[in-house]
Structures are given as structure tokens and as C-alpha cells.
Amino acid sequence: xxxxxxxxxxxxxxxxxxxxxxxxxQDFIRDIYITPSDTEALxxxxxxxxxxxxxxxxxxxRNGIDLIPYFRENxxxxxxxxxTLWDMNEYRESARNAGADNFITKRAxxxxxxxxxxxxxxxxxxxxSANF
Numbered sequence: 001x002x003x004x005x006x007x008x009x010x011x012x013x014x015x016x017x018x019x020x021x022x023x024x025x026q027d028f029i030r031d032i033y034i035t036p037s038d039t040e041a042l043x044x045x046x047x048x049x050x051x052x053x054x055x056x057x058x059x060x061x062r063n064g065i066d067l068i069p070y071f072r073e074n075x076x077x078x079x080x081x082x083x084t085l086w087d088m089n090e091y092r093e094s095a096r097n098a099g100a101d102n103f104i105t106k107r108a109x110x111x112x113x114x115x116x117x118x119x120x121x122x123x124x125x126x127x128x129s130a131n132f
Contacts (some may be wrong), residue, residue, distance in 0.1 A: 003030035004051035009041040010034075010083070011059050011068070016108075019054075026114070028121065038062050045075040051104055052120060055093050057084040065091065070096035079120040083109065 006029055010016050016034040023029050031042045038061050045053060053071055055064040064082060064104055079102075082095045086106040095103050101120060104112050 003028060005029075005031040005033070005048060006052045006054065006117075007033045007035075007041060007050040007078075008047070008083075009036075009038065009053070009055040009059070009064065011036050011056060026117075028118075038067055042067070042070055042074060045071050045078065049075050050078055052117060053078045053080045054083045055080070057082060057086050057095070065094045065098050065100075068095070068100055071098050072099050081116065081125060083113070083119065 006023060008016060008019050008023075010019070013036055016036065016078055020032050020034050023032050031048070033048060033050060035041050036046065038059055041053075041055070044050070053069075053075070055062045055067060064084070064127075067128070071078060080100045081102040081104060082091070082100050083104050083106060084091065085106045087107070092103050101123075102116050104116055
């Protein structure tokens with residue numbers, strides 16, 4: 001499995017620190033960028049082109065679903081995963097319609113995050129080899 005970079009956007013700084021610590025233990029993750037700022041997240045996506053972008057739905061300025069098109073424009077190869085407490089069908093559907101690749105609830109994160117990340121990484125690897 002390749003080494004990937006991950007960007008996490010969440011307004012809860014404690015969650016960001018915990019998520020970074022958890023993901024840093026994974027040998028397939030090279031770089032982890034965390035931020036509570038949508039503006040900074042867009043800049044990181046533009047500059048670093050992370051392989052995976054994890055973002056929360058509810059944010060102080062713009063919600064995560066509204067940010068998906070900006071991430072798609074600035075980092076089109078990135079896989080986008082909504083990671084939120086708010087497991088509502090309307091959020092799932094809105095995220096999918098906006099272009100999210102997956103949706104994970106924080107309550108199920110310990111069981112589902114790593115398998116979903118690995119699944120998304122396989123898609124990245126397949127896209128890269130298909131473009132070769």
C-alpha cells in the first residue's frame with residue numbers, strides 16, 4: 001500500500017489532535033494536515049494536493065458539504081470523505097450530490113475509518129495506474 005497524505009478539516013481541535021494521533025500510527029499515511037479553518041484547508045488542498053480529505057459537515061463559516069466543490073476544483077484527484085457526528089439521510093444525500101466519495105459517522109469511526117481509507121486508497125492507486 002502506498003504512502004498517502006491526509007487533510008482533516010474539523011472545528012473541534014480536540015478531535016483534530018486525536019484523529020492526527022490515531023492516523024499517525026498507520027504506516028500507509030505519510031503526511032497529516034489538520035485545521036479547524038475552512039480557508040486554511042482550501043489553501044492546504046491547493047498547495048499540497050492531499051490524497052484524502054476528511055471533513056465535517058457542520059463548520060462555523062461554510063459547512064463541509066458546501067466546501068466539496070472547492071476541494072474538487074483545487075485538488076481534483078483527492079478522495080473526499082465526510083466524517084461527522086451528524087448521521088442524517090439529508091446530509092448523506094447532499095454530500096453525495098456535492099461530490100463526496102464516502103460518508104463516515106464519528107460514532108462508527110473506530111470500526112469503519114481505516115477500512116474506508118484503504119478502500120479509497122485502492123481507488124487512488126487504480127486511477128493512477130489507469131492514467132499511466
